[in-house]
Amino acid sequence: xxxxxxxxxxERAASSxxxxxxxxxxxxxxxxxxxxxxxxxxxxxxxxxxxxxxLFVLVAALASYIAPTDPFSxxxxxxxxPSPKHWLGTDDLGRDVFAGVVHGARTSLFVGVAVAGAxxxxxxxxxxxxxxxxxxxxxxxxxxxxxxxxxxxxFLALTVVALFGPGLRNMVIVLALTSWxxxxxxxxxxxxAVKELEYVTAAEALGSSPWRNLRTHVLPNTIAPxxxxxxxxxxxxxxxxxSLSFLGLGDPNVISWGYMLNNAQSxxxxxxxxSVFPGLAIAVAVLGVNLLGDALNDFxxxxxxxxxxxx
Amino acid sequence: MGSATAPGATxxxxxxxxxxxxxxxxxxxxxxxxxxxxxxxxxAVDGVSFRVAAGETLGLVGESGGGKTTVGLSVLRLIRPSGxxxxxxxxxxxxxxxxEMKALRQRMQIVFQDPIGALDPRKSIGDSVxxxxxxxxxxxxxxxxxxxxxxxxxxxxxxxQSRSLPHELSGGQLxxxxxxxxxALDPRLVVCDEPVSALDVSIQAQIINLLLDLQAERGLAxxxxxxxxxxxxxxxxxxxxMYLGRIVESAPAGELFDNPAHxxxxxxxxxxxxDHPAAARQRIVLRGEIPSATAPQxxxxxxxxxxxxxxxxxxxxxEFKEIAPGRWAACFLND
Amino acid sequence: MTEPLLSVEGLRTHFFxxxxxxxxxxxxxxxxRRGEVVGLVGESGCGKTVTSLSIAGLIESPGRIVEGSVRFDGxxxxxxxxxxxxxxxxxxxxMIFQQPRASLDxxxxxxxxxxxxxxxxxxxxxxxxRRRAVELLDRVGISDPDRRVREYxxxxxxxxxxxxxxxxxxxxxxDLLIADEPTTALxxxxxxxxxxxxxxxxxxxxxxVILITHDLGVIAEIxxxxxxxxxxxxxxxxxxxxxxxxxxxxxxxxxxxxxPAASRSKSRLRVIPGSVPVPLDLPVGCSFAPRCAxxxxxxxxxxxxxxxxxxxxxxxxxxRCWLHG
Numbered sequence: 001x002x003x004x005x006x007x008x009x010x011e012r013a014a015s016s017x018x019x020x021x022x023x024x025x026x027x028x029x030x031x032x033x034x035x036x037x038x039x040x041x042x043x044x045x046x047x048x049x050x051x052x053x054x055l056f057v058l059v060a061a062l063a064s065y066i067a068p069t070d071p072f073s074x075x076x077x078x079x080x081x082p083s084p085k086h087w088l089g090t091d092d093l094g095r096d097v098f099a100g101v102v103h104g105a106r107t108s109l110f111v112g113v114a115v116a117g118a119x120x121x122x123x124x125x126x127x128x129x130x131x132x133x134x135x136x137x138x139x140x141x142x143x144x145x146x147x148x149x150x151x152x153x154x155f156l157a158l159t160v161v162a163l164f165g166p167g168l169r170n171m172v173i174v175l176a177l178t179s180w181x182x183x184x185x186x187x188x189x190x191x192x193a194v195k196e197l198e199y200v201t202a203a204e205a206l207g208s209s210p211w212r213n214l215r216t217h218v219l220p221n222t223i224a225p226x227x228x229x230x231x232x233x234x235x236x237x238x239x240x241x242x243s244l245s246f247l248g249l250g251d252p253n254v255i256s257w258g259y260m261l262n263n264a265q266s267x268x269x270x271x272x273x274x275s276v277f278p279g280l281a282i283a284v285a286v287l288g289v290n291l292l293g294d295a296l297n298d299f300x301x302x303x304x305x306x307x308x309x310x311x
Numbered sequence: 312m313g314s315a316t317a318p319g320a321t322x323x324x325x326x327x328x329x330x331x332x333x334x335x336x337x338x339x340x341x342x343x344x345x346x347x348x349x350x351x352x353x354x355a356v357d358g359v360s361f362r363v364a365a366g367e368t369l370g371l372v373g374e375s376g377g378g379k380t381t382v383g384l385s386v387l388r389l390i391r392p393s394g395x396x397x398x399x400x401x402x403x404x405x406x407x408x409x410x411e412m413k414a415l416r417q418r419m420q421i422v423f424q425d426p427i428g429a430l431d432p433r434k435s436i437g438d439s440v441x442x443x444x445x446x447x448x449x450x451x452x453x454x455x456x457x458x459x460x461x462x463x464x465x466x467x468x469x470x471x472q473s474r475s476l477p478h479e480l481s482g483g484q485l486x487x488x489x490x491x492x493x494x495a496l497d498p499r500l501v502v503c504d505e506p507v508s509a510l511d512v513s514i515q516a517q518i519i520n521l522l523l524d525l526q527a528e529r530g531l532a533x534x535x536x537x538x539x540x541x542x543x544x545x546x547x548x549x550x551x552x553m554y555l556g557r558i559v560e561s562a563p564a565g566e567l568f569d570n571p572a573h574x575x576x577x578x579x580x581x582x583x584x585x586d587h588p589a590a591a592r593q594r595i596v597l598r599g600e601i602p603s604a605t606a607p608q609x610x611x612x613x614x615x616x617x618x619x620x621x622x623x624x625x626x627x628x629x630e631f632k633e634i635a636p637g638r639w640a641a642c643f644l645n646d
Numbered sequence: 647m648t649e650p651l652l653s654v655e656g657l658r659t660h661f662f663x664x665x666x667x668x669x670x671x672x673x674x675x676x677x678x679r680r681g682e683v684v685g686l687v688g689e690s691g692c693g694k695t696v697t698s699l700s701i702a703g704l705i706e707s708p709g710r711i712v713e714g715s716v717r718f719d720g721x722x723x724x725x726x727x728x729x730x731x732x733x734x735x736x737x738x739x740x741m742i743f744q745q746p747r748a749s750l751d752x753x754x755x756x757x758x759x760x761x762x763x764x765x766x767x768x769x770x771x772x773x774x775x776r777r778r779a780v781e782l783l784d785r786v787g788i789s790d791p792d793r794r795v796r797e798y799x800x801x802x803x804x805x806x807x808x809x810x811x812x813x814x815x816x817x818x819x820x821d822l823l824i825a826d827e828p829t830t831a832l833x834x835x836x837x838x839x840x841x842x843x844x845x846x847x848x849x850x851x852x853x854x855v856i857l858i859t860h861d862l863g864v865i866a867e868i869x870x871x872x873x874x875x876x877x878x879x880x881x882x883x884x885x886x887x888x889x890x891x892x893x894x895x896x897x898x899x900x901x902x903x904x905x906p907a908a909s910r911s912k913s914r915l916r917v918i919p920g921s922v923p924v925p926l927d928l929p930v931g932c933s934f935a936p937r938c939a940x941x942x943x944x945x946x947x948x949x950x951x952x953x954x955x956x957x958x959x960x961x962x963x964x965x966r967c968w969l970h971g
Contacts, residue, residue, distance in 0.1 A: 038664070198429040199439075201389055202492065206443035207416040217431050374833035481921050511689035511922060512860055516904035516915035523914060538834065545906030545915070564911060582838035584863025586905065588886045596842055597835045600803045 039299070046295030052288025060105040067099040071255040075099070079271050089273040091263060097273055100260050101281050107256040108238045108285055111172055115237035118176030120230040123183025124219065127226075130184070131191030132214050142188070145181050153178035154240060161249040168251040171244060175237050186229050190222030224300040232293035235286040242282050257282050327362040327398075328532050329386065329419075329500055334359040334395035336381050340605065354604045355381040356392070357556035360631075365499065368526065368533040370547030370564065372540060372579070376601045377553040379536045383502045386534065387419055388412065399500065417447055420493035424505035426485035430477040436463070436488050437473030443496045462491040466521060483514035490521065494529075502534045507542065519546060540583050544568050549637075552576045555604055555612040558631060562638040572640040574619045611642070619644060649720070650677035651821055651854050652701070657714035657724075659693075659700045668925045670696040670709070672878035675956075680821065681852040685869035685886070687859060687901075691922050692875040694858045698824045701856075702739055703731045719821065736763065737818035744827035746807035750799040756783070756810050757795035763817035782813040787843055805836035812843065819851065826858045841867050862901060866890065874898050877923055877933035880956075884963040894965040896940045932968065940969055 040046050059066060069075050072095060080090040088097035130141035157174045164170050191214075194200065200217050208216075244250055245258025252259070257278040264274035337352035356378045363369045371379050385392040388404055397404040399419060407415055423429035430439050440462055441455030450458055460470050466487040477485060486506060493501050503522065507515040523546065525531055537543050543550055544564050551561035552575065560573040571577045578595045597616050611617070614624040623643055631641040655675045661668040671693040678684050686694045699705055701716050703723055716723040718734055726734075743749050751759060760779035764770055770778060776795070783791035786809040799807060808828060815823055825844065829837035845868050848855050857869060865872050866886065873883040874895065882895040893899050900918035920937040923929060929936050935949040948968050956964045957971045 198423045198425060199431045201384075202421065202423065202429050202489075203431075203442065203446075204389055205387055205416060205421045206492070206496065207413040207446045208442075212446070220433055221431065374835060483921055512862075512901055513689060513904060513918040514921060516906075516917040517919075519906070520914045520917060523912065540834070541906045545911055548912075578835060582835045584837075584841070584861065585866045586863060586907075587890050588866040589890075594838060594842075596838055600805050600836055601833070 040295065043295055043298075045291050046299070049288055049291025049293075049295050052284060053292045056105060056285045056288055057109065059102055060109040063102045063106050067096070067102040069096045069099040071095060071099040071103045079267070081271075082273055088277045089271065091260075091271070091274050092267055097260070097277055100255050101257070101277050103255045104257040104260060104278060104281065105285065107168070107254055108241065108282070111168070111175070111241040112234035112238045112289065114172045115175040115179055116230045116233045118172075119180040119183045119233050120226065122176070122180040123230070124187045124223070124226055126180065127184035127187030127189075128191050128214065128219055128222075131188035132195055132210070132218060138188075141184075145184050148178065149181040151178055154243070157240060157244060158247075158249065161244060166249050166251050168254055171241060171251075175240060179233050179237065183226055183229055183233075187222060187226045190225060191218055194218050194221045225297070228293060228296035228300050231296055232290060235290040235293065238282065238286055238289070326364070328365045328367075328400060329363040329534070330396075330398040331362065331382075331386060332360045332396045332398075334382065334385055334397065335393045336378075336385055336390065337393045351605050354556050356385065357604075358395070359553070359556070359558050360395075361551055361558065361561065363500065363532050363534055365532055366526070366530040367549070368535050368547045370543035370550040371534060371536045371553060372538060372543050372550060373553035374538060374579075374601055376555075376604065378556040378604075379553055380504055381556075382553070383421070383504050383534060383536050387416075387421055387502060389421070413447070417443075417496045418498050419500040419502070420496060420498040421502040421504065422486070422489050422493050422506045425509055426482050426489055427477055429489050430485060432477055434476075435473065436468070436475050436477065436480070439477075440473070440488060440491045440495050443492065447496065449496075458495060459491070462495050463488070465494070465525075466491045481514075482510050483517060486510060486514075486518050487521065490518075490525070494525065497529075498531070500532045500534065502536070504536045505538070506535075508537065508539065515542070522546065540568070540580060541586070552579065555601065555608075557612060557641065558639075559613065559642070560638075560640040562640075566638060572634055572638060572645055573613075573642045574617050574644065575613050578616075578618070651680045651682075651719055652678040653715075653717045654697075654701065655715045655717075657697065657700055657716065658712045659696050659705055659709060660712050661709040663708055666926050669878050669928065670925055671700060674714075674875075674878070674880055676873050676880060676883060678822070678854050678856065680854055681848070682871065683848060683855040683857060683869045685857045685859060685865035685872040686875060687862060687865055687872055688875035689860055689922055691877075691925060693878040693925075694875050695826055697875070698741070698826055698856060698858055702735050702741060702824065704735075736820075738820050739822045739824065740815035740818060740820040741824045741826065742808070742811045742815050742828050744830050746804065746811045746831075747799055747802070749811060750807060752799050754798070755795070756797055756799070756802070759810070760795075760814050760817055763814045778817075779813075782816055783810070785816065786810070786813045786847075787839070788813075803836075804832050805839060808832065808840055809843070812840075812847070816847065816851070820853060822854045822856065823848075824856045824858070827860070828857070829864060830859070830861070837864075844868060862905065874901075877928055878925065879933070879966060880964075881934065881967070882963075882965045883956075884960075884965075888960070888963055892960075894959060894963065894970055895934075895967050896938045896969070897934050900937075900939075932966070944969060 074094040075096040076086055076090045076094045078090060078092050078094045080086050082089045086096050086098065088101060090096055126141055126145060130138045153175060156178055157171060160170055160174045195218050200213055203213050203217055241250070241256065242258035242261070245256050246262045248262055250256055250259050260278040261275055264271070264278070267274055334356055335358055336356040337354055339352055359382055361369060371382060373379050381390065384390045386397055392405065399415060402411070402415065404415060437456050437459045440459035441450065444450040444455040444458055445452065460473050463473050464470070468484060468487055468491070472480065472484070480488070506522070507518045510518060519542065522533065526533065535543065535546055547564045549561060550564045550567045551558045552573065553559070554575050560567065560571065560576045562572070567576065568580065571580055578597045581595045595618055599616055602615065610625040610627060611629050614620045617624065621643065629641045629643050631639060634640050634645045657671055657674040658669070659671040661670055674693070674697055676684070686697065688694045696705070700711055701723070703726070705711055711724050714724060718739065721730065721734065723731065723734065757776055757779045760782055761775040764775045764778055780791045780795050783794055788794050788806065788809050802810060828844070829840050832840060841864065844855065847853070857864070859865060869886050871883065871885050872889045873880045874897065875881065876897050882893065882898050889898065890902070893902055897918070903916040904918060906915060918937055923933055929950070931950040931952055932954055935941055938949065941949045946968050954966045954968045954971055956966050958964050959970050
């Protein structure tokens with residue numbers, strides 16, 4: 001092996017604390033934020049993801065300026081094809097499709113970010129406490145996590161909307177409550193690894209309480225891969241929201257890409273623009289945030305690829 | 312040995328700063344699954360007693376798996392021992408309540424082996440050094456930074472370096488930071504757990520000098536844990552040798568190295584590479600390696616590898632007792 | 647004098663990273679005769695491991711041998727094809743490392759790993775290889791080799807794993823063994839066992855050994871000659887007795903004097919000030935000059951202007967230092 005396994009040897013060479021290795025790595029890291037950015041920017045996928053995501057967020061944030069027309073107002077005659085006046089045409093009620101697509105970005109972004117944010121907060125809390133406390137608390141919380149993991153989120157969302165009526169808030173709550181398990185697992189394994197490190201013991205030796213240790217040393221050093229994972233859930237949440245709205249279970253008072261698609265169903269042949277543009281918007285937005293999430297995930301947690309990305 | 316006559320007592324004049332009696336740490340090994348099903352316990356520390364006087368250095372040597380680090384962490388209650396007592400400045404460390412323990416932590420500190428792993432990668436050097444003062448409520452953030460800068464200056468680092476992150480410094484510099492963090496609280500006892508073994512040879516001497524200087528200035532006591540015997544001899548007043556969770560010999564440093572009383576100590580010393588190629592030496596090459604501390608044992612733990620083992624050695628466990636003033640050993644050969 | 651087994655001349659191995667060029671090895675030359683044990687001593691980052699990997703042709707991107715020659719028994723290895731390298735590396739130049747367990751395949755039995763090493767080169771069949779594996783394990787002092795040969799790396803202790811690595815290295819009956827910190831991860835009593843084994847095998851097989859270490863004591867135990875490396879260069883090369891009794895380079899002297907001595911307990915140790923330079927940012931002139939106390943005393947200015955070439959103040963004793971040039 002030592003003899004005919006140059007791969008093993010060079011692997012060692014690469015990982016050895018030897019000269020080139022450590023010197024190069026140290027120096028690289030010493031560049032701090034600039035070095036991080038360079039590493040990130042060296043991946044074309046990451047850059048595409050970042051550009052699309054920024055575009056998505058800008059459109060959502062500046063919706064009222066980009067498309068001052070109220071997406072629910074009757075801005076023109078029904079079924080106008082794309083024209084300089086209505087860039088993406090009008091729908092069956094004469095509403096501007098461009099305004100719908102632009103304002104729909106807000107809904108999608110809100111759902112995505114709210115769900116991912118909730119998943120981040122709940123997952124970190126549950127996983128962090130489970131990993132840090134260990135023992136019985138860990139066993140209990142992880143069993144609970146497994147239980148929530150087996151709930152099918154889409155059908156649960158369907159049921160809740162059917163029972164409590166369609167509404168954006170209900171949908172976000174259901175999605176948030178069903179998407180934190182994976183985040184919790186990643187947070188837990190991170191905490192398990194970090195809490196054994198000597199700097200945590202050192203802080204304890206200085207008189208730091210366990211709670212303070214968790215807050216100031218353990219969580220800040222485990223949060224990066226958890227955030228990366230949560231960012232991957234933005235896309236999933238956007239898709240589920242769109243699917244539910246497409247099925248007519250969305251919030252009828254809020255414009256969304258799924259709602260527009262639902263509305264376009266009957267007119268696919270007559271007015272292709274009614275379905276194509278919201279569809280494209282969903283594809284581009286989800287692609288953007290997923291590429292970015294993937295890049296962040298690879299960046300912080302090279303092993304995440306094998307553990308499978310969330311839906 | 313139960314009570315007041317902890318080993319080594321006679322070697323020091325002052326009252327004990329730290330007194331450890333019959334310290335035991337057993338680990339239950341979870342064998343598969345999350346439901347607790349345990350095999351025989353791992354006896355990491357199996358009845359260790361020693362004392363350290365103010366301003367004194369006790370060297371704790373032995374090979375990996377001997378339990379040295381477990382002793383160091385137990386003394387500071389960074390892990391919970393399974394039995395025995397630890398008394399520091401007359402107070403029972405293991406029974407201390409939360410407030411008392413927090414106060415005790417100002418007085419006893421630790422320096423770790425891995426200088427980079429012992430520092431939070433996201434915190435500046437100054438933050439890490441001043442952290443203890445803030446935790447203990449002794450200083451505001453600004454004051455703690457002021458104080459950190461002073462301590463860093465003492466250990467040979469600059470004010471500019473206090474704003475650095477750990478990865479920007481070299482191993483030797485980081486170990487200075489680790490020492491500064493321990494010093495910031497002005498402790499009486501510092502547990503040094505292999506403080507130089509991760510460092511380059513030319514840097515080791517710098518750190519050892521720093522530790523010696525600080526001891527002279529502040530009257531610090533050290534529990535100095537290391538596997539490098541030459542180093543331990545250099546820095547220690549007294550030395551205790553651990554094997555499989557027990558102290559097998561303890562004596563003033565010079566005596567222990569010049570005239571070891573336990574066969575394990577003799578083997579350990581003879582295994583140290585020569586400091587000169589011409590130094591012909593009678594080497595005792597031990598058979599095998601340290602066995603697992605889970606194996607049930609009878610008799611002297613060293614007997615299976617001992618070149619001088621007698622029939623009795625695998626039957627009875629030799630008592631750890633004073634064989635000459637200030638010299639303790641657990642071996643039938645000294646009877 | 648016969649041609650040396652290995653001669654390394656003007657070796658430069660550089661690593662081309664984003665931040666610049668790391669000159670890990672920057673002009674290394676030495677010779678090894680058959681059956682000779684040479685210690686390559688130095689601190690982390692001095693280039694001793696990269697030197698050994700360069701000899702074995704195991705430098706990978708972003709590293710590259712930019713200059714120099716490595717001649718092994720008449721064959722030039724720098725720039726040689728993978729086919730040529732494979733006939734040399736393994737059967738004739740074997741290597742062992744600091745972390746034996748990391749160098750063993752965790753899912754393959756000890757016997758199969760030795761067998762693999764035997765396969766390349768010898769035409770032995772399976773059962774012959776198994777018998778030879780048992781013999782080799784016995785040879786490196788592993789008790790009960792018939793049982794051990796079926797075991798997996800996780801069942802071995804550190805010392806045992808290093809013995810297995812040595813058995814694998816011996817499989818091809820190599821002329822040269824490169825041992826990179828072979829005892830650093832081991833306890834001192836086990837280190838003594840492994841050094842004893844290496845010494846015994848070396849004298850029995852007449853194999854040459856390059857022993858890479860940071861531990862001067864290990865060198866004293868086993869080496870005939872020593873080469874001291876600093877910042878990618880060999881700064882001093884001499885017989886082991888001269889290294890201890892009459893070292894010439896201030897760095898070697900500093901290393902010797904910074905060791906704790908029994909006679910001076912609790913006194914301050916002599917130190918080499920400063921720290922090892924970053925290989926990306928080497929000082930102009932002699933790399934050791936910024937840390938060199940004798941230079942300051944002597945008032946030499948050339949040290950910070952021009953790197954010294956090796957000189958030989960005594961027969962077989964080479965040193966790169968202006969104080970002796």
